[in-house]
Amino acid sequence: MRRQDMYLEVKDLKKSYGEGGGYVQVLKGITAGVEQGEMCVIQGTSGSGKSTLLNCIGGLDTVDSGSIVVDGQEVAGLNSKALSNYRREKLGFIFQFYNLVPNLTVKENIQICQYLTKNPLNMEELLQVLGLTEHQNKFPAQLSGGQQQRLCIARAMAVSPSVLLMDEPASALDPISTAKVEELIHELKEQYTIVIVTHNMQQAARVSDKTAFFYLGQMVEFDDTKKIFTNPEKVETQNYITGRFG
Secondary structure, three states, X not given: OOHHHEEXXXXXXXXXXXXXXXXXXXXXXXXXXXXXXXXXXXXXXXXXXXXXXXXXXXXXXXXXXXXXXXXXXXXXXXXXXXXXXXXXXXXXXXXXXXXXXXXXXXXXXXXXXXXXXXXXXXXXXXXXXXXXXXXXXOOHHHOOHHHHHHHHHHHHHOOOOOEEEEEOOOOOOOHHHHHHHHHHHHHHOOOOEEEEEOOOXXXXXXXXXXXXXEEOXXXXXXXEXXXXXXXXXXXXXXXXXXXXXX
């Protein structure tokens, strides 16, 4: 990857929790970059630091040291007001758990996100692209799991972000719903830089351009997805892919 094309870049990122005997270093000097319009999947064992990295990029967690640059802006160390502006102007979040407002309709759930930005996406276009037009007056409990996840993606897109951060976006879905969400994610790649955390190796191989493999807080390997899954350089990556641990 050419460094000048990096839209999102982390350098020597370190993060720990606790103190004394309970001190745990969760991220141990992570360095990686994603180009604009690329999709990067973060894979790895439970507790390897995947979601922590996503939270740090999203400004939901502070870092001990290192750099996070998004679209030329240094994110690490921003004050609360600047961090709020960064999240509102640059980011869209899709979490494993839907975080929808239960007593608001589909349309109203999207509208409350649109109010956060000066340049929201057109409501009718959002509903159409996400396949939610006929469901716009329903409440979240009246939707299927796949429809609820599409609503979460619509809420994330509503603020016109440049980066989408997704944490296990299809983990609670059946195979048919998962396929539909993956198809949507693939289409979104043309407009957004996307970082996804997922345990699903098949999903990673299907949708991503780059794959990072994490183990015990370290990024063991980061490369083109095809290479990671067909010819990994590290033994740890090979063992994870073949199911020897994970």
